[in-house]
Amino acid sequence: MIYLSDHIEHTALKQGMTEINIRDNLELCYEYSIPVIVIPPSFVKYTASVVRQGISVCTVIGFPLGYNTTETKVCEIRNAIDNGAQEIDLVIDNSLIKGNAWTELDERLGLYRKACEGKILKIIVETSLLTRQELDNTADSLAKNGVDFIKTSTGFVGEGAKTEDIKFLKDYYGHALKIKASGGIKTKAQVIELLEAGADRIGTSSTKQVMEN
Amino acid sequence: MIYLSDHIEHTALKQGMTEINIRDNLELCYEYSIPVIVIPPSFVKYTASVVRQGISVCTVIGFPLGYNTTETKVCEIRNAIDNGAQEIDLVIDNSLIKGNAWTELDERLGLYRKACEGKILKIIVETSLLTRQELDNTADSLAKNGVDFIKTSTGFVGEGAKTEDIKFLKDYYGHALKIKASGGIKTKAQVIELLEAGADRIGTSSTKQVMEN
Numbered sequence: 001m002i003y004l005s006d007h008i009e010h011t012a013l014k015q016g017m018t019e020i021n022i023r024d025n026l027e028l029c030y031e032y033s034i035p036v037i038v039i040p041p042s043f044v045k046y047t048a049s050v051v052r053q054g055i056s057v058c059t060v061i062g063f064p065l066g067y068n069t070t071e072t073k074v075c076e077i078r079n080a081i082d083n084g085a086q087e088i089d090l091v092i093d094n095s096l097i098k099g100n101a102w103t104e105l106d107e108r109l110g111l112y113r114k115a116c117e118g119k120i121l122k123i124i125v126e127t128s129l130l131t132r133q134e135l136d137n138t139a140d141s142l143a144k145n146g147v148d149f150i151k152t153s154t155g156f157v158g159e160g161a162k163t164e165d166i167k168f169l170k171d172y173y174g175h176a177l178k179i180k181a182s183g184g185i186k187t188k189a190q191v192i193e194l195l196e197a198g199a200d201r202i203g204t205s206s207t208k209q210v211m212e213n
Numbered sequence: 214m215i216y217l218s219d220h221i222e223h224t225a226l227k228q229g230m231t232e233i234n235i236r237d238n239l240e241l242c243y244e245y246s247i248p249v250i251v252i253p254p255s256f257v258k259y260t261a262s263v264v265r266q267g268i269s270v271c272t273v274i275g276f277p278l279g280y281n282t283t284e285t286k287v288c289e290i291r292n293a294i295d296n297g298a299q300e301i302d303l304v305i306d307n308s309l310i311k312g313n314a315w316t317e318l319d320e321r322l323g324l325y326r327k328a329c330e331g332k333i334l335k336i337i338v339e340t341s342l343l344t345r346q347e348l349d350n351t352a353d354s355l356a357k358n359g360v361d362f363i364k365t366s367t368g369f370v371g372e373g374a375k376t377e378d379i380k381f382l383k384d385y386y387g388h389a390l391k392i393k394a395s396g397g398i399k400t401k402a403q404v405i406e407l408l409e410a411g412a413d414r415i416g417t418s419s420t421k422q423v424m425e426n
Binding site (some may be wrong): 013015016017018019040041042043044063064065066067068069071072075076079080083093094095097098099126129156157 | 226228229230231232253254255256257276277278279280281282284285288289292293296306307308310311312339342369370
């Protein structure tokens, strides 16, 4: 039997939240036994200071457009880890993929992996904007560079996780990469479909709706 | 007589661009004598290396959600200036405004102003998400802290520049702050309306359409 809650990362990435919103989101994680909460970098320190044991604090880097420089991303990773982040979801610069800059992609992933030493590193690639060949090359680079997860989407650009992309990633890279499906996931049926397709984790802000229906 | 082109900042902030796209956008600036180009941080070094004299390179910081930490934003500002940026459009963290953290807002603006020494600093506040009182308090803080421009919108969140907000800002803060209207500006009629309302500059990606119709 699958326990849905084991696979959910509860996501609270709206602009303009306050500490009260963070506490409300944490309460929701406690209520449904959600193991990971994903919050903005500006709230990592606060969240890490109040969260109960057993819940990982995850934040986003270069989010949601990914076109910050490598120097800025490394700075943001270090700051997030200093503030208490245990998992890092980093948006890769799609310009590298669209420009076929695969060597540079490898180099940057090496730097991000190093900066995240000992923490879980997920790379967000915005799968809905990539051709199958681009997704294949990108997943290959992620696997080679010791990234823990490929994450499909930011939820701010493009269309979100597609079942066919999850199946492709599971078939060809499931031995080397875990898969986080995200973007537009709002129902229990979607969650089950994506888990059955091979997703290891689901990122959603609709946790209450997913868990209750 | 108003020369529209003097007031336009041509904006190219899509995800996934390549150097070819940057060159095409620069050609458009040359064609219409646009004085400022706004591009992602990842393209500042390249753009600064190829741009003709007389065009300022502007980039965005903490874009578009603004919820990066102050440490990350200062790191991103310094990196952008090292790479050749002459103008900085920084997204303020709306959580400070929504949480009434005015002292902290002042402190952060002081740090950003210092990091941008000698460069033009514009602060993006996403006016469409603020009450009039919040906008008033925010503009007051910007003016006190030596910010050059208040910029209305990222174009990624909320509704973009409203004429009534420009008029309010011009009436009450026009002596201390310049105004950059941005977000959803696509026609010459809109540009003229916003300039007449008191905007000093217009940020738009629809430069060709604005200049030709």
